[in-house]
Amino acid sequence: MKRGKKYRDAVKKYDVAAVYEAKAAFDLVKTMAFAAFDETIDLSVKLRLKKSQSVRDTVVLPYQFKAEKRVLVFCKPEKETEAKEAGASYVGADDLIEKVKGGWLDFDVAVATPDMMKDVGKLGMVLGRRGLMPNPKTGTVTFDLKGALAELKKGRTEFRADKTGVVHLAVGKVSMDSDKLTENAKTVVAEIKRKKPADAKGDFILSLSVAATMGPGVWVSIKEE
Numbered sequence: 001m002k003r004g005k006k007y008r009d010a011v012k013k014y015d016v017a018a019v020y021e022a023k024a025a026f027d028l029v030k031t032m033a034f035a036a037f038d039e040t041i042d043l044s045v046k047l048r049l050k051k052s053q054s055v056r057d058t059v060v061l062p063y064q065f066k067a068e069k070r071v072l073v074f075c076k077p078e079k080e081t082e083a084k085e086a087g088a089s090y091v092g093a094d095d096l097i098e099k100v101k102g103g104w105l106d107f108d109v110a111v112a113t114p115d116m117m118k119d120v121g122k123l124g125m126v127l128g129r130r131g132l133m134p135n136p137k138t139g140t141v142t143f144d145l146k147g148a149l150a151e152l153k154k155g156r157t158e159f160r161a162d163k164t165g166v167v168h169l170a171v172g173k174v175s176m177d178s179d180k181l182t183e184n185a186k187t188v189v190a191e192i193k194r195k196k197p198a199d200a201k202g203d204f205i206l207s208l209s210v211a212a213t214m215g216p217g218v219w220v221s222i223k224e225e
Contacts, residue, residue, distance in 0.1 A: 006034040011216050019219040022185055025210050026178040032215045033174040039213040040170045043185050045192055046207040049165040053197045056160040058138045059188055063180040064155040065173050071152055072096065074112040074120050074134070079145060083111075086149035094119070100126055107132075111140045111148050131158070159188065167192055174212055185210065185220075 003011075010032035020028060026041070033039050047055060072090040073083040074097065083091045090096060090107060093116065100123055110127060112120045112134040120127075120134060127133040134140040138158050142148050159169045171184040189208070196204045203222075211217040 007214065007216065010034060014218065016216065017219075019221050022182045022220050023178050025218045025220045026181040026185075028218050029210055029212050029215060030174050030178065033212045035212075035214045039174045039215070041172050041174060041176075041181060041210055041212050043167075043169050043171045043188055044207075044209045044211070044217070045167040045169075045189065045205060047161055047165045047167065047192070048200065048202055048204055048206055049161060049197070050200075053200065054161060055167065055192060055195045055197070056137055056158070057191060057195050058151075058156045058158045059169075059191045060151065060154050060156045061171065061184040061187055063172065063176065063184055065176060066155065066170075069108040069152055070106070071149060072107040072110045073145060073149075074110065074116040075145065076113065076115060079113055079143070083145045083149070086146045087153055088145070088149060097123060105130065105132070109140065109152055110134050111142070111145065111152070113143050113145070114141055117141060159192070171210070181210075 013032055014028055029041055049055065070089040071087065073088040074093060075083055075091065076093060080091050088111075097119055103126075105126070110120075110132050117134070124133060136142075139148055139151060139156070157169065159167050161167050167188075169188055171188060172181040189205070193204065205222055208220040208222055209217040210220055
């Protein structure tokens with residue numbers, strides 16, 4: 001891939017093979033940011049996983065940086081009041097299912113009560129492709145709508161390893177203090193370690209790197225505990 005001049009200039013500012021302590025890595029990423037907007041900083045964690053293993057969960061970062069999520073709740077009429085009072089942006093049952101079937105996706109996360117999943121499951125082709133399908137593992141299939149929405153409002157975010165065993169997750173913005181970025185990254189890494197499969201052998205985390213939206217990646221030191 002051919003890179004632009006600003007990207008090439010950024011690469012000249014550091015040793016691309018060097019490994020940095022987390023705060024120093026974020027300091028470096030911030031100095032190399034060149035976009036006209038406040039770039040997002042992503043953390044990439046390469047894991048040692050077999051094809052049969054997976055890592056998927058949610059995490060609440062200590063320091064938030066995203067706008068409040070628009071939450072859609074699929075539930076029966078008797079749970080609608082709870083959902084609305086908890087802050088859901090959209091609440092409904094068959095009416096919402098039909099709307100989503102028609103291509104409407106103007107929301108950031110979907111929650112469903114267990115008794116709705118038989119019908120919501122029919123939206124797999126629509127929601128699944130976009131990572132929006134409610135899932136018990138991420139706390140988005142539950143009768144406790146008040147609790148689930150409270151966690152989502154606090155910024156609970158899902159993470160999962162892709163087919164290559166890498167977890168990609170945004171941990172902040174270039175405008176944020178490096179100490180806050182570091183705390184967010186450490187929180188994510190701690191949660192990933194907690195999800196290590198019981199039958200995983202050897203070092204679980206193989207590499208860590210951080211990068212701004214438009215900039216090059218910086219390797220971060222791994223300190224297994």
